[in-house]
Amino acid sequence: xxxxxxxxxxxxxxxxxxxxxxxxQLLAMLLGxxxxxxxxxxxxxxxxxxxxDAQALAAVLLILAIAAAEAVVGLSLILRAxxxxxxxxxxxxxxxxx
Amino acid sequence: xxxxQIPLEAWLLFAAPxxxxxxxxFVMRPLAPEKTHWPILLSCVIVTIASFRLxxxxxxxxxxxxxxxxxxxxxxxxxxxxxxxxDGPGMAVLTMVAxxxxxxxxxxxxxxxxxxxxxxxxxxxxLFFLAMIGxxxxxxxxxxxxxxxxxxxASYLLVGFWFHKESARKAALKAFLTNxxxxxxxxxxxxxxxxIFKTSHxxxxxxxxxxxxxxxxxxxxxxxxLWAACAKSAQFPLYFWLPDAMEGPTPTSALMHAATMxxxxxxxxxxxxxxxSAVEWxxxxxxxxxxxxxxxxxxxxxxxxxxKRILAYSTVSHLGLMMLALGLNQVGTAVFHxxxxxxxxxxxFLCAGNIAHALHQSTANVDEVGGFRKAMPWTxxxxxxxxxxxxxxxxxxxxxxxxxxxxxxxxxxxxxxxVGPLISTLSAFYIFRMFFLTFHGSRQEQKGLSAHPHEAGxxxxxxxxxxxxxxxxxxxxxxxxxxxxxxxxxxxxTGWPGVSGTLNLPGEVFLxxxxxxxxxxxxxxxxxxxxxxxxxxxVDAGWDWRWRGGTVERVFESDFGWKKVVDAVxxxxxxxARFVGGVLDKTWWDGLIEGGASSARALSERLSFLSAGxxxxxxxWMAAGAxxxxxxxxx
Numbered sequence: 001x002x003x004x005x006x007x008x009x010x011x012x013x014x015x016x017x018x019x020x021x022x023x024x025q026l027l028a029m030l031l032g033x034x035x036x037x038x039x040x041x042x043x044x045x046x047x048x049x050x051x052x053d054a055q056a057l058a059a060v061l062l063i064l065a066i067a068a069a070e071a072v073v074g075l076s077l078i079l080r081a082x083x084x085x086x087x088x089x090x091x092x093x094x095x096x097x098x
Numbered sequence: 099x100x101x102x103q104i105p106l107e108a109w110l111l112f113a114a115p116x117x118x119x120x121x122x123x124f125v126m127r128p129l130a131p132e133k134t135h136w137p138i139l140l141s142c143v144i145v146t147i148a149s150f151r152l153x154x155x156x157x158x159x160x161x162x163x164x165x166x167x168x169x170x171x172x173x174x175x176x177x178x179x180x181x182x183x184x185d186g187p188g189m190a191v192l193t194m195v196a197x198x199x200x201x202x203x204x205x206x207x208x209x210x211x212x213x214x215x216x217x218x219x220x221x222x223x224x225l226f227f228l229a230m231i232g233x234x235x236x237x238x239x240x241x242x243x244x245x246x247x248x249x250x251x252a253s254y255l256l257v258g259f260w261f262h263k264e265s266a267r268k269a270a271l272k273a274f275l276t277n278x279x280x281x282x283x284x285x286x287x288x289x290x291x292x293x294i295f296k297t298s299h300x301x302x303x304x305x306x307x308x309x310x311x312x313x314x315x316x317x318x319x320x321x322x323x324l325w326a327a328c329a330k331s332a333q334f335p336l337y338f339w340l341p342d343a344m345e346g347p348t349p350t351s352a353l354m355h356a357a358t359m360x361x362x363x364x365x366x367x368x369x370x371x372x373x374x375s376a377v378e379w380x381x382x383x384x385x386x387x388x389x390x391x392x393x394x395x396x397x398x399x400x401x402x403x404x405x406k407r408i409l410a411y412s413t414v415s416h417l418g419l420m421m422l423a424l425g426l427n428q429v430g431t432a433v434f435h436x437x438x439x440x441x442x443x444x445x446x447f448l449c450a451g452n453i454a455h456a457l458h459q460s461t462a463n464v465d466e467v468g469g470f471r472k473a474m475p476w477t478x479x480x481x482x483x484x485x486x487x488x489x490x491x492x493x494x495x496x497x498x499x500x501x502x503x504x505x506x507x508x509x510x511x512x513x514x515x516x517v518g519p520l521i522s523t524l525s526a527f528y529i530f531r532m533f534f535l536t537f538h539g540s541r542q543e544q545k546g547l548s549a550h551p552h553e554a555g556x557x558x559x560x561x562x563x564x565x566x567x568x569x570x571x572x573x574x575x576x577x578x579x580x581x582x583x584x585x586x587x588x589x590x591x592t593g594w595p596g597v598s599g600t601l602n603l604p605g606e607v608f609l610x611x612x613x614x615x616x617x618x619x620x621x622x623x624x625x626x627x628x629x630x631x632x633x634x635x636x637v638d639a640g641w642d643w644r645w646r647g648g649t650v651e652r653v654f655e656s657d658f659g660w661k662k663v664v665d666a667v668x669x670x671x672x673x674x675a676r677f678v679g680g681v682l683d684k685t686w687w688d689g690l691i692e693g694g695a696s697s698a699r700a701l702s703e704r705l706s707f708l709s710a711g712x713x714x715x716x717x718x719w720m721a722a723g724a725x726x727x728x729x730x731x732x733x
Contacts, residue, residue: 021717029713094711 005046012039026081026088030074037067104165107148108182111235114141114148115228122221131217135207138224142200145231149196153189157578162186164237164301171240178298183237186582187368190433191361192234194440197568199227199357201561205448206349208557209455219259219347226252226350230358234365238298239288242369246284246330246362250277253359256350257343260460269345276339280329284366287322290315304372316373320380323370324387331363331417334391338657338664340414344406344461348451351406355413356444361436364420371429385425389517392418394658396524400531401654403463405450408532412488412525413443419503419521422514428506430580435499437579438487442496442569445484446529448562452477453536455558456551464532464642468539473551476559478537480566485533487569489526489624492617498573505616519623526627534635535642 016039019032041060048056078088086092118141126134156162166179203223210219229248236242251274258270288298294315295303306312327333332340340360344351354360367374367384374380392415399411416439423432454462456474471478487494490501504518553559634641645651656662708715 017721021714021721024714029717090713093713 002046002050005043009039009043009046012036012042024090026078026090029090030071030078033074034067034071037063037070041067104163104167104182105152107151108184108235110144110148111152111231112228114144115224115231117141119221119224119228122217122224127217127221132211134217134220135203138220139200139203139207141224142196142203142227145227146196146200149189149192149231152184153193153582156184156186156189157582162189166237176296178238178240180241181237181299182235183300184235187365187429187433188234190437190579190582191365192231194437195227195230195234195357195361198440198444198565199230199353201565202349202352202357202444202448203227205352205451205558205561206347208555209349209451210347213347215259219256222252222255222259223349223353226256226353226358230362233362237300239291239300239303240298242366243284243288246326246366247281249330249359249362250274250281253277253343253350253354256354257346259346259350263345266345269339269342273339273343276336277329280326280336283322283325283329287319287326290319290322294319300369307372307376313376317377317380320370320374320377321383323366323374324380324384327363327367328387329363330366331360331421332391332414333363333417333421334387334394337391337395337414338661341407341410344404344410347460348406348447348454351410352444352447352451355409355447356440360413360417361440364417364424364432364436367421367424368429368433371424375427381425381427383425385422385514388418388421388423388425389514390418391415392422392521393517393524396521396528398654398657399528400524401651402528403465404461405453405463405467405532405536406447406461407463408528409443409446409450412446412528413439415521415525416443416488419500422517423503423506426506426510426514428502430583431499431502431506433583434576434579435503437575438495438499438569438572441565441572442484442487442494445480445562445565445569446488448558448565449477449481449484452554452558452562453551455554464535464539467536467551469537470551471537474537474553476553476563480559480562481533481537483566484569485529488529489628490522490620491624492621493570493573495569495571495573497621498576501617501620502576504620505613508613508616508619519619522620522623523627523630526624527631530628530631531635531642534631539635539639 013036016032016035016037019035020029021032023029023032041063044056044060044063047053048060081093082088118137121137122134126137162183162185164181164183164185166181168180169177170180171178203220206220206223210216213219226249229245229252232245233242233249236245254270254274257273258266260266261270291303292298294312295306297303297306307316325336329336329339340355343354346354374384395411395414395418399408399415402408402411416435420432420435420439423429423435450462452474453467453470454460456470457466459466483494487496490497500522504522507514507518653659
């Protein structure tokens with residue numbers, strides 16, 4: 001059971017990471033981030049149940065809230081980017097170059 | 099002695115010229131540039147009076163002093179002071195420099211009147227004068243070096259005064275660069291002195307040398323100082339800048355040849371005499387250089403056409419005589435010849451200036467003059483007095499100093515005994531050749547009769563007349579000057595090797611006895627030279643022109659080939675500089691630097707994809723970093 005949960009959450013996390021890193025659409029990248037957060041959350045719930053740790057469950061709720069807030073901020077940023085005629089492709093944003 | 103105890107005269111020696119220059123620059127130059135000379139002439143009078151008042155007690159009682167006024171470069175317990183040394187050699191030369199220099203200032207006031215650069219001329223002229231005063235009253239080598247360089251700078255500015263003339267610019271550069279070559283010797287000597295003696299003060303160095311310390315270093319220091327003196331005093335290897343330095347205004351030449359510039363080299367050797375005479379062979383070297391230069395320059399002077407050039411070679415020749423006297427250990431005689439030479443050479447230059455002035459030129463040559471005797475009676479008289487003095491005719495000043503040198507050379511024997519009379523003949527020949535050609539000659543080769551010369555004004559005649567009278571009467575000052583030399587090395591025990599040739603006991607002055615044979619020989623040879631000049635210019639007129647245009651003239655024009663050697667050396671140096679600048683620097687070094695730069699640029703272009711700023715790349719790095727941290731954390 002333990003191994004199954006680790007494998008599933010690991011796969012989910014890897015999929016999220018791959019999505020974030022490889023996809024060029026900002027929306028897809030945001031989705032990937034959400035996927036990674038969700039994978040971590042699942043793992044956390046499982047471990048909390050195994051160890052009967054209420055604090056960990058509280059952290060899960062906090063993470064859910066933060067993920068929601070993060071999705072809101074991310075989506076609004078993407079919306080701004082879309083409206084600024086720079087597109088929603090990651091290639092249009094190179095301000096981070098050295 | 100605190101600064102307050104230093105006599106007023108010693109302060110004035112610096113205070114008057116410095117304040118005159120500052121006042122002239124900040125007040126007179128903007129407000130009334132044509133009157134810049136007033137504060138400066140006042141300063142000349144003050145300096146002359148002050149120097150005589152300082153010299154008198156030194157001469158009478160030997161009360162010289164040597165005091166540091168303030169420390170101006172201190173490093174730990176070591177330091178260089180700015181001091182005043184008022185002693186025999188300094189005062190002997192200073193009184194002459196102040197008197198002759200001041201008269202030349204007065205002359206310049208009317209000679210330079212109306213020149214667009216009048217105010218600039220006087221300020222730099224006085225700076226020249228100030229530099230020489232500082233040089234003569236320095237009490238350590240560092241201070242001496244400072245003023246030595248200041249003399250060089252002022253001479254550069256004055257020789258190149260008419261900077262719109264290319265020849266003047268070239269001559270100024272030549273003078274400056276040649277002097278820099280010599281100064282380098284002085285600088286090296288200075289560094290040796292500082293590193294070996296750990297002090298630069300004359301007194302302490304004299305003392306150390308007398309006690310026998312550091313004698314092994316003296317040959318090197320002595321040769322380097324001699325090299326510096328050869329450049330400044332225009333001696334053989336480095337003399338060639340002086341004849342070209344004629345491009346400046348005539349008062350500059352007079353000041354340079356008589357008072358301020360060329361005497362500095364001889365003075366440096368006199369100051370360093372306790373060091374130099376401690377090396378046995380060094381005086382012989384000095385005497386050899388002096389005798390060689392004296393004969394060579396006198397021969398060349400006999401063939402020159404330009405009036406100022408004849409006088410310039412004559413100066414080189416007489417400086418050679420001073421070096422000869424120094425080399426024969428006759429320090430007092432050398433300084434005395436410097437003293438009298440200042441008078442008659444200043445007179446001669448100013449007379450040449452009057453002649454050029456009458457022709458409205460900056461200089462003149464013997465083709466352009468002739469028969470000026472009637473038109474310029476005062477200049478004629480002054481020139482005659484000074485020429486007789488230069489030729490060494492009794493009772494003129496030049497006789498006393500030249501006779502003393504001849505006497506010393508005679509007693510020394512060898513080749514020098516013949517050099518002395520030879521110089522007498524040649525001196526008399528070139529100066530009377532110039533005299534007859536200028537004031538009596540009237541050949542068809544000369545344009546003199548159509549030139550309509552006129553006598554210069556009072557302001558240009560009076561100073562020359564005073565100088566000519568000086569050239570007549572300063573001869574008997576010989577005992578005074580020689581006596582002053584005795585007080586030069588105060589602090590030294592009697593029997594000092596450098597001084598004992600001139601002086602024996604404290605307070606007692608040794609003078610060679612009057613030698614009739616030398617007197618007759620010197621005067622006879624001078625008369626022979628004058629007679630030869632008369633024959634070749636007046637009787638067999640035109641002889642002076644007949645030999646020109648051939649090989650002989652080329653030999654003389656190239657200074658017996660030495661000018662070609664100098665040219666070759668300069669070309670070599672310039673070629674080396676071009677190699678360093680063009681090949682070493684431009685090709686090799688720049689290639690290395692630019693190769694490094696371009697390879698760094700190529701590498702960075704290859705690596706620039708790392709920082710393209712793409713979000714996905716950054717995320718890759720973030721993921722990799724997070725994985726790394728995770729790996730470390732789980733371990």
